[in-house]
Amino acid sequence: MSIQADKLEKLFGRVDQLRGYLDYDKRKVRVIELQEQTQDPEFWNDSEKAQGVMRQLDHQKSLVESWDQLDELRESIRVYQQFQEEGEDVQEELEQEVDTFIQKLDDLELQNMLSGDDDHRDAIVTFNPGAGGTESQDWGQMLFRMINRWAEKHDYNVSVVEYQDGDVAGIKSATIEVKGANAYGFLKSETGTHRLVRISPFDSNARRHTSFCSVFVSPIIDDTIEVNLNDSDVELQRFHASGAGGQNVNKVETGVRLIWTGKLSDGSEERVVAECQQERSQLQNREKAMVLLKSRVYELEKNIKEREKQKLEDSKSSNEWGSQIRSYVFHPYNMVKDHRTDHETGDVDSVMDGDLDPFMKAYLMSRVAEQTV
Structure with missing residues (x-):
């Protein structure tokens, strides 16, 4: 050259x-x-x-x-x-x-x-397929794999905290913990609703389907951050744990689900759920679930305090048309487009295989530009 x-x-x-x-x-x-x-x-x-x-x-x-x-x-x-x-x-x-x-x-x-107060922290990533049954649940699993592949390529440590198989294929829900430098700083770009357009492999008539799955990312807090939740606002549920990857279903109820229902600092009411089934004992799962619960509440409060232009409802909005942050089109053409930054690519396969860096960089650049306006 x-x-x-x-x-x-x-x-x-x-x-x-x-x-x-x-x-x-x-x-x-x-x-x-x-x-x-x-x-x-x-x-x-x-x-x-x-x-x-x-x-x-x-x-x-x-x-x-x-x-x-x-x-x-x-x-x-x-x-x-x-x-x-x-x-x-x-x-x-x-x-x-x-x-x-x-x-x-x-x-x-x-x-x-990555200059935010929490960008250096580890991250919790939760996947929740939208309405649509098997098609949406399969899409949820595809996103689950995409994020995992991205983390593997960057040598992050990933552990499955909660995983529920779909009825036929895919997942009903899943939560992973991603540990490594700036994990939250990068993965926060994935918070929102992801939309898929493709010919459904589950449709015998080979029709085109549109599916949605929400992804919610929060930083994992530590002792330097204090989040106080009233015990009376937290409901404890126990269930039989069954991990992803063919693990046997436990005969005892070691899985723990914590549900917090309360008001945030802006007066809005919120219901936050955190599950953990990765540990062997119920006590360990309960302690881990409480960390996840507080981390998610912290993320909600942080969004309020930062007064982000994209309101929290956009990040955790209903999984339906018009609320998506990114579209993945497999038919009638190939394209992945981020609607917040207009960054796009026709290489759908590489994106689904974890090539998310260009999208993350475009998102971070747009955030920096907003802060300098």
Whole structure:
């Protein structure tokens, strides 16, 4: 490829802008402060708090080191340019260095978009197929696989918290826990109703069907966040647990379902359900279900406080026409289109196989643009 000097200067300018967006100098100070905390002899006495500090430290160091690498690459490219001006044949080396620079610049710009208070947290993802029986339940399972494939590609740890098989195929509902750096920051883009248009494999007349499934993503809270729920507002239900993947149905009621019914800070009434059947004991499942329940209530309150332009009802709206955030069309043509950002692709197969990064980046960019208006 031919590398134009003016194009490179524009890229270099993005690096300087990024330094400002990152609050680079403040982050370097914060790294020192956090490192000093880890030197306290009593630091690991409270392991959960210590782990939280270590996560903050890793996050801050990652951003600082990533910018430093970009700056070093920029200087390296300038050296190669100087060699080239002096008549040396370094075109191949220069191209490789520029390719690496562009990739790292894009990655850091994307990482910088994850600046929300909870973006660094692990995530809970819940799938609820809409009305439509087997067709919608099958669509729910397709989305379940799509999110799982995305998480696997990014080396996130995924565990199934709750899973209910559909009557014929697919799922009635499912909940997964995704653990890893910025899991919530990326996956929050998937909250909303997903619409599928295809020739149904369950229709003997091969007719086109439209199906809906809602996906709700919330950050997993820890001890740094306090969510108080009155015990009288929480109903406890027990059930026989049966995990996904052919696990045997338990003979005892180890599965736990918690239902909170109450008012949020804006006065609206809400009913929030959290289930867990992944642990072996009922006590463990109850404790985990309570964390999930509080995490979901926290997400509802956060949405109210942030006064998002897209109201919460849009995220948890009824699964019907007109409420979708993204459409997946398999017939009469192939296209996946996000209605919030207008980002689209004709490569339906890759999207269903977990290639969601372009959609996530478009969503994050749109959020940044809204905040700067």
